[in-house]
Amino acid sequence: MDLFDRTRDHVLALFRIVIGFIFALHGAATLFDVLTGPRGGKVPEFAAWPSWWAAAIQLVGGTLVVLGLGTRYAALLCSGSMAYAYFTVHQGNALFPIENGGEIPALFAWSFLLIAVFGPGKWAIDELFSRSRRSDSQHSEAAAA
Template identity: 80%
Template sequence: MDLFDRTRDHVLALFRIVVGFLFALHGAATLFNVLGGPNSGKVPTFAQWPSWWAAVIQLVGGGLVVLGLGTRYAALICSGSMAYAYFVVHQKIGLFPMENGGEIAALYAWSFLLIAFFGPGKWAVDLVLGRSRREEPAAVAG
């Protein structure tokens, strides 16, 4: 077993924690106009579609991903929200992410999809509660 195999679950956990934390910070910045948020003093109205809902998904979903609680479902919802943002908001501006400003939405969508499929890694509440059991595939005899 090499270094990459031995550290895979730890690196995946660090990836999950960092991506979830950054996503949650973005949600907090949007909802509460803190941390130099993107709204320039304008907080979305309660339940306003889609900005308030997106910010709630970012804050709550990102927090759940950081904790590793309901990780796969939270990550899938976060991924979907960023895919929605990319295709509904950014795609109509231009075809490619560099043209339409959608690089961050695309990166978050793919990052959360990776987390949803590979699971939380180490240091997750799901593991303590026994919710996330990742079965290793059986070796193929050959």
């Protein structure tokens, strides 16, 4: 087993945490007019489609991904929201992301898809639950034997 194989889960966890954190910051900036403020210039009205919902997905989904809680589902939702943003906002302007300003949504969409497929890696709350389930099933199997 080489260095890349041994560190895979740790690097994946760092990737998950950084991507989720940056994504959550986008949501917080839009919803609460903090950091750089909303990208569109003003805070969206509560439940306004799609801006408020996109920012809520960014904040909540990004936070869940950082924590590693419901990671695969949260990452899939985040990926889908960014794919939606790319195709509805950017794709109509030009073919390639470099031309249409869609690099960030495209990178987020593919990054979250990667997390959804490969899982959270180490240091995830999900990992604690899976350990607990494995331990419970081992105890029940031992008791049944």
